[in-house]
Amino acid sequence: MSDVRLENISKRFGDTLALEGISLHIHDDEFFVLLGPTGAGKTTTLRVIAGLEKQDDGHVYLDDRLMDGAQPADRDVAFVFQQYSLYPNMSVYDNLAFPLRSPLRRLPEGEIRQRVTGAAEKLRITHLLERKTARLSGGEMQRVSIGRAIVRQPRIFLMDEPLSNLDAKLRESLRVELKHLQKTQGSTTLFVTHDQIEALTMADRIAVLDQGKIIQNGTPFDIYDRPATTFVAQMVGTPRINLIAAEWQDGAYRTPGAALSFARQNGAAAEKVLVGVRPEDVRPGAGDFRGEVMLVEPLGVETILHIRTGEITLLCVVSGLSSIQLGEVLSFGFAVERLHFFDMNGRRL
Amino acid sequence: MSQVNAQRGLSSRQETAPPTGRRQLSDMRIVQLFILPTIILLILMNIFPLIYSLFLSFTNYSVISSDPPVWVGLDNYTHILSDPDFWHNFATTGTYALLSVSLQTIVGFALAMLLRSKFAGSGIITTLVLVPMMLSPIVVAVFWRLIFNPSYGILNPILGFTDINTSPEWLGDPALALWAIVIVDVWQWSPFVMLLCLAGLSAIPEYLYEAAAIDRASVWFQFRRITLPQVMPLLLIAVLFRTIEAFKQFDLVQGLTFGGPGDATETVSVELYRLAFQGQFETGLSSALAYIVLVVIVAISNLYIRALNRLREG
Numbered sequence: 001m002s003d004v005r006l007e008n009i010s011k012r013f014g015d016t017l018a019l020e021g022i023s024l025h026i027h028d029d030e031f032f033v034l035l036g037p038t039g040a041g042k043t044t045t046l047r048v049i050a051g052l053e054k055q056d057d058g059h060v061y062l063d064d065r066l067m068d069g070a071q072p073a074d075r076d077v078a079f080v081f082q083q084y085s086l087y088p089n090m091s092v093y094d095n096l097a098f099p100l101r102s103p104l105r106r107l108p109e110g111e112i113r114q115r116v117t118g119a120a121e122k123l124r125i126t127h128l129l130e131r132k133t134a135r136l137s138g139g140e141m142q143r144v145s146i147g148r149a150i151v152r153q154p155r156i157f158l159m160d161e162p163l164s165n166l167d168a169k170l171r172e173s174l175r176v177e178l179k180h181l182q183k184t185q186g187s188t189t190l191f192v193t194h195d196q197i198e199a200l201t202m203a204d205r206i207a208v209l210d211q212g213k214i215i216q217n218g219t220p221f222d223i224y225d226r227p228a229t230t231f232v233a234q235m236v237g238t239p240r241i242n243l244i245a246a247e248w249q250d251g252a253y254r255t256p257g258a259a260l261s262f263a264r265q266n267g268a269a270a271e272k273v274l275v276g277v278r279p280e281d282v283r284p285g286a287g288d289f290r291g292e293v294m295l296v297e298p299l300g301v302e303t304i305l306h307i308r309t310g311e312i313t314l315l316c317v318v319s320g321l322s323s324i325q326l327g328e329v330l331s332f333g334f335a336v337e338r339l340h341f342f343d344m345n346g347r348r349l
Numbered sequence: 350m351s352q353v354n355a356q357r358g359l360s361s362r363q364e365t366a367p368p369t370g371r372r373q374l375s376d377m378r379i380v381q382l383f384i385l386p387t388i389i390l391l392i393l394m395n396i397f398p399l400i401y402s403l404f405l406s407f408t409n410y411s412v413i414s415s416d417p418p419v420w421v422g423l424d425n426y427t428h429i430l431s432d433p434d435f436w437h438n439f440a441t442t443g444t445y446a447l448l449s450v451s452l453q454t455i456v457g458f459a460l461a462m463l464l465r466s467k468f469a470g471s472g473i474i475t476t477l478v479l480v481p482m483m484l485s486p487i488v489v490a491v492f493w494r495l496i497f498n499p500s501y502g503i504l505n506p507i508l509g510f511t512d513i514n515t516s517p518e519w520l521g522d523p524a525l526a527l528w529a530i531v532i533v534d535v536w537q538w539s540p541f542v543m544l545l546c547l548a549g550l551s552a553i554p555e556y557l558y559e560a561a562a563i564d565r566a567s568v569w570f571q572f573r574r575i576t577l578p579q580v581m582p583l584l585l586i587a588v589l590f591r592t593i594e595a596f597k598q599f600d601l602v603q604g605l606t607f608g609g610p611g612d613a614t615e616t617v618s619v620e621l622y623r624l625a626f627q628g629q630f631e632t633g634l635s636s637a638l639a640y641i642v643l644v645v646i647v648a649i650s651n652l653y654i655r656a657l658n659r660l661r662e663g
Contacts, residue, residue, distance in 0.1 A: 052559050073565040085560040089578040102565035148564070
């Protein structure tokens with residue numbers, strides 16, 4: 001059983017408020033992702049949980065035990081750093097065995113060997129065990145770092161952008177492995193990233209952080225389909241969501257610069273709104289609106305169309321390779337049930 | 350417009366550039382002209398004396414005698430290596446090098462660990478610690494002679510010896526004189542070791558210690574497994590430099606004890622100086638001795654460099 005609870009955590013560095021009233025509850029076996037741009041306070045949150053940083057306000061509970069004054073060693077957490085924090089001049093085996101050889105643990109060497117080889121097998125680094133860490137590639141180093149976390153059974157795995165220093169291909173494959181590992185081991189994980197794809201693909205739950213505050217907390221489904229603010233809406237999803245300013249006029253929200261109109265939906269009663277349309281919810285071919293194709297980006301599995309109507313350029317995604325040509329004038333519509341309405345401050349209506 | 354001008358300028362330059370005198374210097378020749386003075390200087394000041402002294406080491410030459418050098422083969426070398434006095438000099442130098450280098454390493458490293466974390470005034474303190482290194486050895490020797498002085502020196506009272514009759518005579522006691530030189534050398538050169546260690550320490554990333562803290566590593570474990578291995582390459586370089594210097598130790602000895610009392614602090618360099626420039630001016634014999642010292646230093650340096658390379662390879 002592992003259960004992590006943050007209550008109203010605040011942290012200041014000099015004059016800057018890094019965290020402001022962060023409250024989180026991470027349940028047993030959960031893969032929890034903290035998503036946010038650089039400087040949002042994701043890493044600081046992680047470091048506060050690990051005890052590497054002391055919060056100014058609020059409380060950290062691990063398994064319902066107050067941990068505010070506890071040293072990192074006493075919190076029984078594992079931390080995977082963004083930089084490959086391997087101990088130099090030691091072999092991969094010794095690196096993996098390092099946390100088990102701590103004088104505070106006193107495990108017999110036989111069990112250490114068993115656990116190290118077990119972890120190495122899971123991460124497919126058995127052939128590297130005798131190698132010195134200086135002779136590893138980036139992906140191998142990060143595997144060893146992760147291995148050093150999984151050799152022991154900590155309360156929680158804290159991972160600080162462990163994939164961001166890897167190239168795209170490696171990142172993808174390690175992402176799959178990490179998720180698989182987490183599911184088979186049932187290890188509670190708090191994973192920090194600025195990459196929305198990592199967040200959506202791996203998380204059971206996501207908390208979106210901006211400027212030290214939690215903006216939204218929910219499942220990937222919630223985050224993508226019911227973004228609480230325009231910030232969240234823009235943070236997840238590629239290509240980016242279309243945000244269109246519209247005004248209430250003659251029984252519909254109409255755009256000033258283009259001939260677009262949207263019907264009012266569930267309680268959106270404001271005079272002016274921002275309408276969010278995901279690119280996949282722009283449907284070319286049929287509909288009430290017309291626009292000119294300004295750019296076609298074929299990606300193979302899908303094609304991104306830039307459709308210009310009036311003063312607005314909409315992004316539109318269609319699946320597969322499209323036969324639509326540059327300069328073509330086409331009619332399009334929206335998946336009306338999937339539109340998002342925000343007030344002018346960016347809050348969901 | 351400007352483009353046209355530029356083009357015209359280019360073509361006219363090409364046309365109107367006849368092979369003038371300066372133009373005739375090829376790149377190769379310019380390179381040679383720049384390098385030549387250095388090479389001539391090097392040959393005159395370093396290479397010729399080196400080879401000439403090697404030749405002299407096989408002769409009985411003396412600069413103050415009018416006799417030409419006479420080839421004596423390995424006589425000088427066998428004489429030195431079979432004379433217990435020379436062995437005593439080597440033993441003194443070795444003891445001195447061992448004591449002073451190991452003490453400097455310990456003190457320098459400890460200072461670096463203390464000054465590693467930034468605190469108010471740590472910058473100025475670091476600079477102040479470096480001051481001894483900037484002084485001339487002769488100045489240092491003269492001042493320390495005053496400090497060591499048994500009747501009015503400040504060291505003995507500080508150490509608690511107030512009675513002149515029983516207080517130690519640092520420079521006059523054969524058992525203490527070598528230690529006195531070691532103390533001064535450690536005082537002067539520990540900052541050098543500290544400086545290199547500080548450079549090594551500041552290069553260790555903080556997250557390694559954080560990872561270790563989370564992995565429940567003890568402080569000793571962190572020191573042995575993270576700090577020491579990371580500082581080792583720079584520490585070895587400091588030790589190498591200090592060892593070479595220790596084997597050449599001359600100025601401090603000359604300034605503090607002149608090799609005395611008796612021959613208690615007579616290092617090889619001091620003996621070399623006496624052979625070459627005092628009494629008989631035995632140029633041949635002293636050249637042989639100098640070559641033996643050279644071989645010893647090269648051998649020791651090689652050991653260090655090998656250790657260093659092993660470290661680098663990980």
